[in-house]
Amino acid sequence: MKHPGEFALNRRDLVAGASACTALTVMPLTARAEAPIADRAVKTPVSLTINGRRHDLELDTRTSLLDAVREHAHLTGSKKGCDHGQCGACTMIVGGRRINSCLTLAIMHQGDEITTIEGLGKPDALHPMQAAFIKHDGYQCGFCTPGQICSGVAVLDEIKAGIPSHVTADLTAASEVTASEIRERMSGNICRCGAYSNIVDAMTEVAGRRA
Amino acid sequence: MKAFTYEKPASPAEAASAAARMPDAKFIAGGTNLLDLMKLQIETPAHLVDVNGLGLDTIAATQEGGLRIGALVRNTDLAADARVRTDYGVLSRALVSGASGQLRNKATTAGNLLQRTRCPYFYDTAQPCNKRQPGSGCAAIGGVSRQLGVIGTSEACIATYPGDMAVAMRVLDATVETVDAEGAARKIPVAEFHRLPGDTPQIETALKPGELITAVTLPKPVGGTQVYRKVRDRASYAFALVSVAAIVQRDGSARVAFGGMAPRPWRVEAAEAELAKGAKPAAERIFAGAKPTHDNAFKLKLAERTLDAVLTEARG
Numbered sequence A: 001m002k003h004p005g006e007f008a009l010n011r012r013d014l015v016a017g018a019s020a021c022t023a024l025t026v027m028p029l030t031a032r033a034e035a036p037i038a039d040r041a042v043k044t045p046v047s048l049t050i051n052g053r054r055h056d057l058e059l060d061t062r063t064s065l066l067d068a069v070r071e072h073a074h075l076t077g078s079k080k081g082c083d084h085g086q087c088g089a090c091t092m093i094v095g096g097r098r099i100n101s102c103l104t105l106a107i108m109h110q111g112d113e114i115t116t117i118e119g120l121g122k123p124d125a126l127h128p129m130q131a132a133f134i135k136h137d138g139y140q141c142g143f144c145t146p147g148q149i150c151s152g153v154a155v156l157d158e159i160k161a162g163i164p165s166h167v168t169a170d171l172t173a174a175s176e177v178t179a180s181e182i183r184e185r186m187s188g189n190i191c192r193c194g195a196y197s198n199i200v201d202a203m204t205e206v207a208g209r210r211a
Numbered sequence B: 001m002k003a004f005t006y007e008k009p010a011s012p013a014e015a016a017s018a019a020a021r022m023p024d025a026k027f028i029a030g031g032t033n034l035l036d037l038m039k040l041q042i043e044t045p046a047h048l049v050d051v052n053g054l055g056l057d058t059i060a061a062t063q064e065g066g067l068r069i070g071a072l073v074r075n076t077d078l079a080a081d082a083r084v085r086t087d088y089g090v091l092s093r094a095l096v097s098g099a100s101g102q103l104r105n106k107a108t109t110a111g112n113l114l115q116r117t118r119c120p121y122f123y124d125t126a127q128p129c130n131k132r133q134p135g136s137g138c139a140a141i142g143g144v145s146r147q148l149g150v151i152g153t154s155e156a157c158i159a160t161y162p163g164d165m166a167v168a169m170r171v172l173d174a175t176v177e178t179v180d181a182e183g184a185a186r187k188i189p190v191a192e193f194h195r196l197p198g199d200t201p202q203i204e205t206a207l208k209p210g211e212l213i214t215a216v217t218l219p220k221p222v223g224g225t226q227v228y229r230k231v232r233d234r235a236s237y238a239f240a241l242v243s244v245a246a247i248v249q250r251d252g253s254a255r256v257a258f259g260g261m262a263p264r265p266w267r268v269e270a271a272e273a274e275l276a277k278g279a280k281p282a283a284e285r286i287f288a289g290a291k292p293t294h295d296n297a298f299k300l301k302l303a304e305r306t307l308d309a310v311l312t313e314a315r316g
């Protein structure tokens, strides 16, 4: 039996431990990306369809969808915040559903339709949600914005599809685009600058209602 | 993360035998709990068996008038299913109170049930933890334990089962269906699925190594007013301090299960007759023998008051 003091510690463990120790209670945005350690890396061909374009990649099985898109397909719009599904900066739309791309493996998404912020619109042909974020100042530093916008687009689809949320009063009725529905459904996207109210305004406008 | 090999079988039988064949194999479904822990090297499988190709992603009526929920049905789809919303409202409510929209789109029925019973020290590899490293001690006992268990805990571990969905399944008397590597199927009542820590907190469920969950079945609807109330430090996207799943009938009879209190969804059927008399006598029975810590003794009062609020709401 080992004593607490006898644990073999390395820096990785410390970083991992320090970042995760409050994960269950407050979900801090402090976990760091980690360099994979070199134990028998298993490489495999993975083909991903990102924003309608096919990318044939050779990846370590450990590669998250986020790392594949950023580091291998070189689409760096999606951001790595916490890398533990807590902050939402990595949100992509996969098969029509928004997910945390950091908590899934690239190899599990062969054949899926993957949409990132780069696929929603282009600088000269913005997606309505992108345009609304600009108009309403739905960001400050911009780091969480790609995830916020992907989430925002998917949230409006979820409401349209009748998926209930925690604040939906009547489970058997259709949900509506209200500020409280937007706030609840967007709670998986953290913004440290606190642009939340402007994000609600942007989404409300896109949904066709005035805030 | 430790390196691993990967395969994606096409049938449940193949998946179960693949997991039994490879040492240190694990199933991966949504990946939202497993990968989180693999990144920290708390889980270190050498082989991943991806169960996303098995089908098992539909919700079907059973002959008994209930529902069979495939192991791979996503939390979002289960919460949105019209039959679940109408007949098993407590389950829809529990699901949408958990995690975030992104996570619920990935999280599966089986994966959600099997999310680790855990505490912040379990994540902190610099701390002793009997669950992560059997025999090393428990940093939570005598540490910060506000969020942790008050009943069903042991000298070895005081972590709570953090999930919401299973609390609703407990009050609905759900059954977990599995298949093992030999192809043998079995049914485990959800009441017996999560085990108490005792002196082996690393063993959390009744599953054998390599045993695959294929479905969760719900008995035919019991009606009543169904409520899931989750009390937490933020209005959204946080684990429960206390949660109550309740089904209250017009004649005043009721069943309740609690989340956030114990290493498994906590329900004491023998105490449910007390619910007619009110929250206080019922809570006293349900939590008799509780061993809270200094930090989390408030949970007993909070659970009683939450129960009171739920009963009041349900009885109109």
Ligand SMILES: Cc1cc2nc3c(=O)[nH]c(=O)nc-3n(C[C@H](O)[C@H](O)[C@H](O)COP(=O)(O)OP(=O)(O)OC[C@H]3O[C@@H](n4cnc5c(N)ncnc54)[C@H](O)[C@@H]3O)c2cc1C
Binding pocket: A027, A084, A085, A086, B026, B027, B028, B029, B030, B031, B032, B033, B034, B035, B036, B051, B071, B097, B098, B099, B100, B103, B106, B107, B108, B109, B110, B111, B112, B113, B114, B115, B162, B163, B164, B165, B211, B212, B213, B214, B237, B238, B239, B240
């Ligand atoms: C930031 C964050 C916040 C969260 N908040 C909440 C919350 O408020 N409430 C809540 O309830 N949950 C919460 N969760 C937990 C979340 O619900 C779980 O991570 C999710 O349900 C796990 O499902 P999965 O399909 O992704 O499982 P995976 O991660 O794929 O698997 C989990 C475990 O189940 C095993 N497994 C998977 N499928 C099978 C099968 N068919 N048969 C046998 N074994 C199987 C895997 O081997 C693994 O051990 C949160 C998670 C995160 C990251």
Ligand code: SF4
Binding pocket: B117, B118, B119, B120, B121, B122, B128, B129, B130, B131, B132, B137, B138, B139, B140, B141, B156, B157, B158, B159, B201
């Ligand atoms: S409560 Fe359980 S999970 Fe937490 S440190 Fe103690 S043994 Fe580990």
